[in-house]
Amino acid sequence: MLPRFAVFAGILLFCLSCSAAPTAAKLTGRIADPSGAPIAGAQVSAREVNGPGNYQTTTSADGTYALALPPGRYRVRIADTAFAAVTRTIAIAAGAPARWSPQLPLRPLAATVTVTAGAQPLPLADATGLVDVVTAREIGQRHQLWLAPLLASLPGLSLEQLGPEGGITSLFMDGGNSNFTKVLVDGTPVNEPGGNVDFSNYTLDNVEKIEVVHGATSALFGSDAMVGVIQIFTRRGATRRPEIDFHADGGNFSTWHAGGDVSGLLGKLDYSAGIDSIATQGQGPNDRFRDNSLSGDFGWHFSPANSLRLALRSSASDAGVAGQTLFLPYDPHQHDALKNVSANLAWDFQTGSRWRHHLAASESYLGETYTDPPIYTTRNEYNRAGFEEQSSYLFGKGGLTAGYEAEVENGYFGGTHARRNNQAGYLEARVQPTRRLTAVAGARVEDNAGFGTRVVPRLGLSLVVREGSRDWGPTHAYASYGLGIKEPTFDQSFSADPCFPGNAGLRPERSRTLDAGVDQILAGDRVRVSIDGFRNEFYDMVSFGFGAVTPACPYGTGTFYNTDRSRAFGGNAQIEARPGRWLTLIGNYTYDDTLVLSAPNAFDPSLLPGNRLFLRPPHSANFLANVSTRRMDWDAEAEFVGRRTDSDFLGLGLTSVPSYFVVNLGTSYRLGAGATAYARADNVLNRHYQIALGYPALRLGYRVGVRYRWGGGR
Secondary structure: OOOHHHHHHHHHHHHHHHHHOOOOEEEEEEOEOOOOOEOOOOEEEEEEOOOOOEEEEEOOOOOEEEEEEOOEEEEEEEEEOOEEEEEEEEEEEOOEOEEOOOEOOEOOOOOOEEOOOOOOOEEHHHOOOOEEEEEHHHHHHHOOOEHHHHHHOOOOEEEEEOOOOOOOEEEEEOOOOHHHEEEEEOOEEOOOOOOOOOHHHOEOOOEEEEEEEEOOOHHHHOOOOOOEEEEEEEOOOOOOOOEEEEEEEEEOOOEEEEEEEEEEEEOOEEEEEEEEEEEEOOOOOOOOEEEEEEEEEEEEEEEOOEEEEEEEEEEEEEEEOOOOOOOOOOOOOOEEEEEEEEEEEEEEEEEOOOEEEEEEEEEEEEEEEEEEOOOEEEEEEEEEEEEEEEEEEEEOOEEEEEEEEEEEEEEEEOOEEEEEEEEEEEEEEEEEEEOOEEEEEEEEEEEEOOOEEEEEEEEEEEEEEEOOOOOEEEEEEEEEEEEEEEOOOHHHHHOOOOOOOOOOOOOOEEEEEEEEEEEEEEOOOOEEEEEEEEEEEEEEEEEEEEOOOEOOEOOOOEEEEEEEEEEEEEEEEEEEEEEEOOEEEEEEEEEEEEEEEEOOOOOOHHHOOOOOOOOOOOEEEEEEEEEEOOOEEEEEEEEEEOOEEOOOOOOOOOOEEOOEEEEEEEEEEEEEOOEEEEEEEEOOOOOOOEEEOOEEOOOOEEEEEEEEEEEOOO
16 A cells, blocks of 8 residues: 555645646537538648647548647637638637637639639639649749740640741640630730630739649630630739849840839738840841830739739830741831730629629730831720629539629721620539539520620539549549630621622631549659540531622632531640659640531632641640749740641642740749849740741740849748
8 A cells, every 4th residue: 555645645746736737628610611622631721829739630521620728828720732721810718619610711823723724713723624723933943934835734725926026926725726715914814806805915914823723614704715715814922021132134035124023912912013124136137026014913912812802914016027037038117016004903702601702803905006107007906895793603513603794995007996795603612522523504695786686605514533642643533525706806797898798697706625534643643644634516517708899809808607517626735743842843745636627718728628727736835844943943945836727828738837846944043132133034045936937936045134132030
């Protein structure tokens, strides 16, 4: 038996310890997304307000968490990579459990979230089609100035550029025409009405994120979204301490580039503003190019569930147009001035825990001036002004969205003014009957002043085939089907030329797209393999039919008709590997088999049925390697583009442009104190090649510069 005094001492020490250490209490809860679905793996941290205590945990598969906390006041923060962090001060009393179960809003600009693939933002893993995302970090590593070549390095996208920098630049997606892809800047459509986008003066200044969605999405975005949508997002302020960035560089061809931006948080305001200027003399006579751009994004948060945002972007450029200098003498005088402006004012708010609302007013302006003094000056101006109202009801296993859009299009071209008033209503339902399966169904009724009323549907499925383990991770399969429409251009509908009048009775061009693919994660999320296939069919494509020569029309007569058909099928394969923290490898390959099925008004042999569609390579591939150390980054890019159908349009009999292979390099070195030296070299092998027949691409070009960044942080 123990001595009595030992037993007494033990009881006394136990009582003293109980009185000296108050009983801890548990903070528990369940973390969910806006629809109420659980969020697994979210970080939950509690920091003592007036003490050293710091406690952390993560949510389980059902979104629940539990933290044992001593009595006190804590600043609790819940965060996840795809969701906006939420914080709250919570008092913990001895023996009294506390509970906090917030819903985390998705972060629209997060790398793992897509805004463009659905009516509501959703995790990329739930997308029902191929979606590529390029982040600000990836843009910064590559030191690329221009949007178009960066997009052309993504699966399924190819580039046409009439000459070096400043030449008219178009993009083709999955075999579609260049005007079959809708382009949005912060939610504002910037296509010429019924037409394409000249990417020649679109820079990457102050861009936070780019999303590329494949497949017909007219059910959500209306006209122009025949094969997909590209959306560019301006940077948003995210730090309490202002972040200021200045950069300046120069290189051969008398090239210089300078700019800066500032961003931050000020009370309820987040702000970002940037300015950028580029000029070069080019590699030959009349190859000069200059571009000035402005951008801004300003958000006012009345509350976490109520915000107002204004996004602005403007680019103004002037380019010399030397022409097809491989076949013809340089044109010493012709130049092309281009101005693009977009603005979007959006109000996002909630009414209750399940209702989300979005109101937006947008406007875009496009001005083009072609001059060849003293021969001619041609000016075209286009304006799109629109309004959108969208309401979503979110429930535990999905959501339902209804929207209405109205848009006024104005055009001034060739001395003619024309106008179209359009409106549309749409519905989209997204359901997740199980954690692994997501289904989307939507439809749009488009009422266009040019072609009347059309209905376009869209369907999609996303399935986590297996959740996987560390070495063989989750397998994600998806498939989508959609119809697309595109209104005629203003020139096609409203041209007042007495010899070549427009056709007011044109129908919309139409597409039918089918996409399916698989994503596989491997090696503990260090490797991702993606394979997808597509089949796209295009109907009622507009062509120009020539008529007879008359005394009043010595060059002939003619107008536009819905005559042509074509198709494209193929696939994209992509692999992304991060074998080490310092190394990233990305490679992709695209096979694009296009075919002209019907073209009764073809005016060039290369346009006849049986040929491939213009400037869409059957084979293309890209490779990117990035090495990042504590002070230095290296970036290497290689691009292969196969032989493509083309025409010299000069009667020389040339009907294709040869393949080419280009290597680009970029590097940066952190000097310290916020300063970084950087350099980029394009076409380091100094290859002679053409992107379009007769237009020589830029030879070896390089830039060297310095970036200074100050501020930032929470």
